[in-house]
Amino acid sequence: MLRGRAFKFGDSISTDHIIPGRYAHLRSNLPELAKHVLEDADPSFVSKVKKGDFIVAGSNFGLGSSREHAPLVIKMAGVSAILARSVARIFFRNAINLGLPVLICDTDHIDDGDELEVDLAEGTVKDLTNGRELTFGRIPEVMLRILDEGGLISYIQKHGDFKL
Amino acid sequence: MGKTLAEKILSAGTGNDARAGDMVIARVDLVFIQDTTGPLTIKQFQASGLKRLANPQRTVVFIDHAAPSPTSTLSNDHLFLRQFAQETGAILSELGSGVCHQLVAESLARPGDIVVGSDSHTVTAGGLGAFATGMGSSDVAVAMGLGKTWFRVPESIRVVVSGDFPKGVGAKDLILHLIGRIGVDGATYKALEFSGAAVAAMSMSQRFTIANMVVEAGAKVGLFPADETTRKYLVAQGRGDDYEPLSPDGDAVYEQTIEINVAELEPTVARPHRMDNTALARELKGTKIQQVFIGTCTNGRLEDLAVAAGILKGKKCHPATRLIIAPASRQVLLEAIKAGYLQTLVEAGATILPAGCGPCLGLHQGVLGDGEACLSTANRNFKGRMGNPEAFVYLASPATAAATAISGEITDPREVL
Numbered sequence: 373m374l375r376g377r378a379f380k381f382g383d384s385i386s387t388d389h390i391i392p393g394r395y396a397h398l399r400s401n402l403p404e405l406a407k408h409v410l411e412d413a414d415p416s417f418v419s420k421v422k423k424g425d426f427i428v429a430g431s432n433f434g435l436g437s438s439r440e441h442a443p444l445v446i447k448m449a450g451v452s453a454i455l456a457r458s459v460a461r462i463f464f465r466n467a468i469n470l471g472l473p474v475l476i477c478d479t480d481h482i483d484d485g486d487e488l489e490v491d492l493a494e495g496t497v498k499d500l501t502n503g504r505e506l507t508f509g510r511i512p513e514v515m516l517r518i519l520d521e522g523g524l525i526s527y528i529q530k531h532g533d534f535k536l
Numbered sequence: 537m538g539k540t541l542a543e544k545i546l547s548a549g550t551g552n553d554a555r556a557g558d559m560v561i562a563r564v565d566l567v568f569i570q571d572t573t574g575p576l577t578i579k580q581f582q583a584s585g586l587k588r589l590a591n592p593q594r595t596v597v598f599i600d601h602a603a604p605s606p607t608s609t610l611s612n613d614h615l616f617l618r619q620f621a622q623e624t625g626a627i628l629s630e631l632g633s634g635v636c637h638q639l640v641a642e643s644l645a646r647p648g649d650i651v652v653g654s655d656s657h658t659v660t661a662g663g664l665g666a667f668a669t670g671m672g673s674s675d676v677a678v679a680m681g682l683g684k685t686w687f688r689v690p691e692s693i694r695v696v697v698s699g700d701f702p703k704g705v706g707a708k709d710l711i712l713h714l715i716g717r718i719g720v721d722g723a724t725y726k727a728l729e730f731s732g733a734a735v736a737a738m739s740m741s742q743r744f745t746i747a748n749m750v751v752e753a754g755a756k757v758g759l760f761p762a763d764e765t766t767r768k769y770l771v772a773q774g775r776g777d778d779y780e781p782l783s784p785d786g787d788a789v790y791e792q793t794i795e796i797n798v799a800e801l802e803p804t805v806a807r808p809h810r811m812d813n814t815a816l817a818r819e820l821k822g823t824k825i826q827q828v829f830i831g832t833c834t835n836g837r838l839e840d841l842a843v844a845a846g847i848l849k850g851k852k853c854h855p856a857t858r859l860i861i862a863p864a865s866r867q868v869l870l871e872a873i874k875a876g877y878l879q880t881l882v883e884a885g886a887t888i889l890p891a892g893c894g895p896c897l898g899l900h901q902g903v904l905g906d907g908e909a910c911l912s913t914a915n916r917n918f919k920g921r922m923g924n925p926e927a928f929v930y931l932a933s934p935a936t937a938a939a940t941a942i943s944g945e946i947t948d949p950r951e952v953l
C-alpha cells in the first residue's frame with residue numbers, strides 16, 4: 373500500500389519539463405540533477421515533495437526524449453508512483469525499468485494536495501480527501517515482473533535473461 | 537492474413553509469427569548510445585552483471601550531442617564513453633563525425649534490421665525500412681549485453697501519401713501537417729507506415745525527415761518500404777549488399793488509414809511550445825525571429841542545405857537575425873563544401889558549426905536569450921528546449937528557415953522562390 377499527497381500536473385508534461393536539456397552536463401551528478409526535477413513545469417515542486425508522494429498528471433505524461441534521467445530524478449525526489457490519463461511510450465517503459473510504478477487512470481477528479489492511497493495488487497486508488505475510489509489499467513505481465521524485481525537491472529541480475 | 541511492415545520485421549526478428557498486440561523477444565541487429573544518455577546506459581550495463589557486448593561490431597558509441605564539449609563535466613562523460621568503447625570493442629564515433637541518426641542512416645542500418653538506440657529519434661532509420669526505436673538507458677544496456685529485447689508488436693496506422701509537392705513545400709511540411717492533424721499523442725504505441733505514389737517518388741533524405749519526427753506523434757516506429765530509391769541510396773553509400781526489398785503485404789491489417797495529398801499542403805510551422813500547435817507560414821507573417829537554425833537529424837542533410845543555399849544565394853540575412861547552420865554529418869559537410877553551398881551560406885551571413893547536434897537540445901552553441909524566438913529545422917519545440925524556458929522555438933522546413941533568415945520574420949518561402 374502506497375500513501376502520500378497528490379502533486380497535480382496538466383497534459384503533455386515533456387521530458388524537457390521534467391529535466392531540461394540545459395542540465396545535461398549534470399547527468400553524471402545525479403544528486404545535483406535531481407534538484408531540478410520538473411523545474412520548468414512547477415519550480416516549487418522539488419522543495420515541497422516528500423517521500424511517498426504521487427505525481428498526478430493529465431494525458432501523454434513524459435513525451436519527448438528517451439532520457440531515463442527523467443523518471444530517475446522523479447524517483448529520487450521520493451515519488452512513489454505516477455498516476456496519469458496516458459503516458460508516452462518510452463517514459464512508461466523507463467519508469468517501470470527503474471521500479472517506479474506508472475498507473476493509467478482517470479485523474480480528473482483528483483485535486484492538487486489530496487491524500488491518496490494506492491493498492492498496487494488490487495489496482496485501486498483511494499482519494500482520502502474526497503472519498504472517491506478509482507481503478508487503474510492492468511500493467512502488461514512482462515512489465516509487472518520487472519516491477520516486482522525492483523526494475524530491469526535487478527531483474528537481469530537475478531534471471532540473466534528475459535522471460536515472457 | 538497479410539502483415540504490416542512492423543509485423544514482417546518483428547516476425548523475422550523472432551522467428552515466429554508476430555502480430556499486432558503480441559509480446560515478443562526479438563533479436564537486435566544494431567544498438568547505439570550517445571553522449572547524454574550513454575553514461576547512464578554504461579552504468580546500468582555494468583550494474584546488470586552482463587559482462588560482454590553481444591555484438592561489439594554492431595554496438596556504437598556516438599559523441600555528437602555536446603561535441604566539442606563545452607564543459608569539463610561533459611568532457612569527463614566523453615572520457616568515460618571512450619574508455620568503455622575501448623574496453624568492450626564497441627565502435628566509437630568521435631566528435632565531428634555527425635549526429636548519430638544521420639550516421640546510422642548513412643552507414644549502419646539495413647532494411648529489415650531491428651535497431652535500438654538510447655535516443656528517441658532512433659526512429660529515423662525507419663526511412664530505409666529498419667524497425668528502429670528509441671529506448672531508455674536500462675533497456676539499451678540490456679540490449680547491448682543480450683543482443684535482444686522485448687517488444688509489444690505495434691498496431692499500424694497507414695499513411696497513404698499522394699500528389700506532387702508544390703514548389704516551396706516538402707517533407708517537413710508533410711510531417712508537421714500530420715502531427716498537427718493527429719496530435720502529439722495521435723500515434724502513441726503505434727507504428728506509422730507510409731505508402732502511396734508520393735512516397736515512392738520521395739528521396740531518402742525526405743523519408744528520413746518524416747521518419748525522424750514520427751516520435752513527435754508518440755509513435756514507436758515510422759516505416760517506409762525498401763524500394764529502388766533505397767537500393768540506389770545504399771549503393772551510393774558503398775553498401776549495395778545491405779539492400780533487401782521490403783514491402784507490406786497487400787492484405788495487411790491496419791488500425792486506421794490516413795490520406796494526405798501533398799499537392800494541397802502549404803509551408804507549415806509548429807508554434808511554441810508544442811509540435812502539434814501548427815499554423816501555415818503565411819499566417820505567421822510578422823512574427824519576428826532573432827535566430828534561424830538549419831541542421832539536426834531532421835533537416836541537416838545535403839538536400840536541406842541545397843534548398844537553403846538556393847534561397848540565400850546573393851542575399852543577406854536580416855541584420856536582426858542570426859543564421860546558424862550545423863551539417864548533420866561529416867559527409868554532408870564535405871559534399872556541401874564541394875557543391876559550394878557553404879560558401880553561399882557564409883556569404884549570406886551564416887555561422888557554420890561542426891557536424892553534430894548543435895544548439896538543438898539547448899546545451900551549447902546558440903542558446904537563446906529571454907524572450908527571443910528561434911525558427912529551427914529541428915523536431916522539438918518544448919518549453920526550454922533550446923536552453924531557456926523564457927525563449928520560443930518555431931519548427932519549419934529549411935526553405936521556410938532560409939526565407940525567414942532574409943526577412944527577419946516568419947516568411948512563406950514561396951514569396952522568395
Ligand code: SF4
Pocket residue numbers: 601635636637655657832833834892893894896897914915
Ligand atoms: S539533432 Fe537534436 S533531435 Fe537530433 S539527436 Fe541531436 S539533439 Fe536529438
